Structure formats: structure tokens, C-alpha cells
Amino acid sequence: MSAAIELRQVSKVYGSGPTEVHALREVDLSVQGGELVAVMGPSGSGKSTLLTIAGTLEEPTSGDVFIAGHELAGLSRNDRARVRRRSIGYVFQDYNLLAGLTAVENVALPLELDGVRIKAARAAAMEVLAMLGLAERATRYPDELSGGESQRVAIARAVVGERRLLLADEPTGALDSLSGETVMRMLRLASQNGVAGVVVTHDAQMASWADRVVFLRDGRVVDQTAPSAGPESLLAPGTTK
Amino acid sequence: MSIRHALLALLSEGPKYGLQLRQEFESRTGEVWPLNVGQVYTTLQRLERDGLVESEGSGGGGPQNVFTITPTGSDELNEWLRTPPDVVPPPRDELVIKLLVAMRVPGVDLPELLQVHRRHLVQAMQEYTHLKGEIAEGEVELSLVVDSELFRLEAIVRWLDTADARLKRLPARTASQDPTSAPRVGRKIAWVRR
Numbered sequence: 001m002s003a004a005i006e007l008r009q010v011s012k013v014y015g016s017g018p019t020e021v022h023a024l025r026e027v028d029l030s031v032q033g034g035e036l037v038a039v040m041g042p043s044g045s046g047k048s049t050l051l052t053i054a055g056t057l058e059e060p061t062s063g064d065v066f067i068a069g070h071e072l073a074g075l076s077r078n079d080r081a082r083v084r085r086r087s088i089g090y091v092f093q094d095y096n097l098l099a100g101l102t103a104v105e106n107v108a109l110p111l112e113l114d115g116v117r118i119k120a121a122r123a124a125a126m127e128v129l130a131m132l133g134l135a136e137r138a139t140r141y142p143d144e145l146s147g148g149e150s151q152r153v154a155i156a157r158a159v160v161g162e163r164r165l166l167l168a169d170e171p172t173g174a175l176d177s178l179s180g181e182t183v184m185r186m187l188r189l190a191s192q193n194g195v196a197g198v199v200v201t202h203d204a205q206m207a208s209w210a211d212r213v214v215f216l217r218d219g220r221v222v223d224q225t226a227p228s229a230g231p232e233s234l235l236a237p238g239t240t241k
Numbered sequence: 242m243s244i245r246h247a248l249l250a251l252l253s254e255g256p257k258y259g260l261q262l263r264q265e266f267e268s269r270t271g272e273v274w275p276l277n278v279g280q281v282y283t284t285l286q287r288l289e290r291d292g293l294v295e296s297e298g299s300g301g302g303g304p305q306n307v308f309t310i311t312p313t314g315s316d317e318l319n320e321w322l323r324t325p326p327d328v329v330p331p332p333r334d335e336l337v338i339k340l341l342v343a344m345r346v347p348g349v350d351l352p353e354l355l356q357v358h359r360r361h362l363v364q365a366m367q368e369y370t371h372l373k374g375e376i377a378e379g380e381v382e383l384s385l386v387v388d389s390e391l392f393r394l395e396a397i398v399r400w401l402d403t404a405d406a407r408l409k410r411l412p413a414r415t416a417s418q419d420p421t422s423a424p425r426v427g428r429k430i431a432w433v434r435r
Contacts, residue, residue: 208366
């Protein structure tokens with residue numbers, strides 16, 4: 001099976017000559033459906049650029065981006081917009097919910113924009129909200145929801161329908177620890193249901209919810225964690241962490 | 242971890258058998274600090290000797306005895322709960338020492354060294370978080386223990402990140418350029434901790 005997202009030797013340069021900035025340098029990254037990957041790095045390390053390129057919002061200066069096996073460079077502008085609309089969900093630090101719509105309307109919106117009938121879109125939206133524990137908040141407006149609830153609605157909106165790639169930029173940045181933890185649990189739940197997730201964060205506690213943590217520095221992937229050994233290793237006698 | 246005070250806390254709920262105390266101690270602390278049988282019974286004997294608990298039964302402070310906390314024991318427990326723990330760090334933090342030493346060793350790639358430690362810590366955090374993901378809603382004690390470990394490890398990661406950023410701002414310098422600074426650091430820290 002092809003990866004949900006694959007970056008091959010992706011570089012991004014802004015500006016030219018003496019003012020040019022190498023935001024990304026020959027980055028390779030592949031994320032499978034069902035996998036949650038966190039990208040950590042200091043400010044200016046290229047985290048956000050990586051996410052905008054993975055989300056097809058920007059094109060790389062060199063290198064290739066594949067979404068579900070399709071090379072983006074070969075697609076027309078319209079086809080690329082369709083891939084973005086149908087395959088990719090975004091979660092931002094400040095939720096970006098539409099204030100005039102209820103939670104369920106916000107979640108259903110991307111499906112409706114894509115031509116799904118209102119009734120079917122709302123039903124799909126309700127299903128995702130229920131999975132994320134928000135069935136009872138479905139008819140509330142954003143200003144009636146807490147920050148953590150708003151972000152869970154945003155996650156529901158990002159995974160509703162057939163979307164198989166979820167990109168999140170500091171999704172817990174505006175939340176307290178426990179609300180942030182709930183949001184990470186929900187991202188993990190979404191990935192366990194088959195979505196490939198990429199979460200950019202500088203917060204090690206939030207990153208540690210991921211299956212794999214990739215470290216960026218000066219635009220390069222410098223390191224990543226090995227797959228988790230599982231909690232048993234913490235409790236085994238004689239092991240020190 | 243004070244076994245003595247943990248046992249007093251369990252007895253503050255009412256009289257209990259020695260064996261029961263051992264089982265409850267293990268389940269309350271998330272089984273993170275397993276005890277051996279001997280530790281529980283010797284501690285109970287000392288508590289009785291000091292007048293903090295009383296026992297009834299066949300004697301010997303064993304598993305069949307019923308233990309009850311005394312008023313002096315309750316006072317001791319309340320006093321302990323409110324005593325701040327020692328916040329002074331160990332005199333030599335191993336990771337800090339390693340970085341200070343590495344800064345003087347020619348040819349060491351400091352960002353790479355910091356990353357080795359960062360990866361190790363984040364991996365440990367992933368394992369704790371994985372455990373947290375499997376904890377049932379009601380097991381709040383285990384969640385609290387895991388949170389505490391996660392915050393401790395996160396603090397070290399944040400120190401590494403700050404060290405990384407601080408070193409990046411420095412003009413390039415060679416090892417042993419400033420051989421007098423290490424003792425100065427030691428003296429100043431000792432002054433802060435006084």
C-alpha cells in the first residue's frame with residue numbers, strides 16, 4: 001500500500017541571492033495510514049513549511065510530493081485543489097471554526113462544498129462528532145464551546161468523509177494541559193481509524209502521543225524516535241530510563 | 242517515597258490487617274513502587290514502637306494483626322503532608338555535567354550530542370504516554386504518577402532545547418578558551434543554593 005503522504009528529497013528556498021533562505025533541505029518523510037507522526041523542532045526549523053508543502057498549499061523548490069501514491073507535480077491546478085479538498089484535513093492552533101454555524105454544520109461544511117447532499121453530510125458529521133465524544137455539543141455554536149471542544153470539532157471537520165490525511169499545526173498551542181491531552185487522544189483515535197496524521201509541535205508532551213517523532217533542525221530531518229517499545233518496558237524490573 | 246507515611250495514610254481510613262496494608266499500598270501507588278513483605282512489617286513495628294499506631298492480634302506486627310492509627314500518628318501524617326519536599330537538585334546533575342564537559346572537548350558536535358539525549362528522553366516520554374493511553378478513567382493514581390514522570394522528562398527536554406538555542410547564539414569558540422569559567426560557575430551556583 002502506498003503511503004498516505006510521502007515527501008522525497010523536498011527542498012524549499014525562499015528569496016534568492018544573498019537573502020535566500022533554505023526553509024527545507026532534502027527532506028524525506030513518509031507517513032502511512034494509521035500512523036501518527038509528530039514533527040518537532042525549534043522556531044525557524046522548517047516545521048510549518050513542511051506542513052504547507054505536505055498540504056499542497058505551497059510547492060517545493062525541488063523534490064516530489066505524493067498524496068496516496070499520486071505525484072502532485074503531475075496534476076493540474078484543479079486536480080490539485082480536488083486532492084486538497086477531498087483527501088486532506090487541516091487543524092490549526094486557533095480552530096478556525098465558522099462562528100455563524102453550529103458544530104455539526106461546521107463539520108458537514110467541507111462535504112457540502114464537495115457536493116454531498118445536506119442530509120447525508122450532516123449524518124456523516126454527526127457520526128464523527130459522536131466518535132470524538134461531542135454528540136451532545138453538535139448543535140452548539142463555536143462561542144458556546146470550550147477551547148478543547150472547539151479543537152475536537154476542528155478535528156472532526158478535518159477527518160469527515162473520505163479524508164485520509166490530517167495535518168495539524170500546533171493543535172494544542174492554545175489549550176491547557178488536560179484539554180491538550182484530550183485533543184491528542186482524539187488525533188490518536190483518528191489515526192487508529194486509518195487516518196495518517198502529521199502534527200507539528202514544539203511541545204514534547206504532546207509529541208509523545210505520536211507513534212513516531214521526527215526532529216527538524218535548520219530545515220533538515222536530523223533524527224527520529226524508534227517505534228515505541230510499549231509500556232511494559234517501563235515496569236520491567238532492572239530497567240532504567 | 243516514605244513507606245512510613247503511606248502506611249499511616251492507609252490507616253487514617255480505619256483499622257486494617259498487615260496483609261491488607263501491603264496490598265493497598267501497592268494498588269494505590271500504581272504498583273510503581275513494589276514493596277517486599279518484610280519492609281511493610283518492619284515499618285509497622287517501628288510505627289508501633291514510636292506510638293504512631295497500635296496493634297491487636299497474635300503479636301509480632303505480622304499480617305494477621307489489626308493496626309489502628311493513634312492521634313499522634315494522625316498529627317505526624319498531617320505534618321508530613323504539608324512539609325515541602327526538598328527542591329534542591331542533586332549537587333551534580335549528570336546531563337548538565339556532560340554538556341559542560343563536552344563544551345571543552347575538541348571536536349564534539351554539541352547540537353548532535355543534545356539531540357542524542359533529546360531523542361532518548363522523548364522516546365521515554367512516548368512510552369509513558371503510551372501507558373497513559375491505556376490507563377482506564379478510574380485509575381487516577383496511576384495517571385498522576387505518569388503525569389509527574391512526563392513533566393520531569395519534559396523539563397529536561399526543554400532545558401536541552403534552551404541549551405541548544407543558547408549555544409547557537411554564541412560566536413564560535415574553541416575548547417578550553419576560558420578555562421577559569423568552570424570553577425566560577427561552581428562557586429556561583431553554590432551561592433544560589435545556600
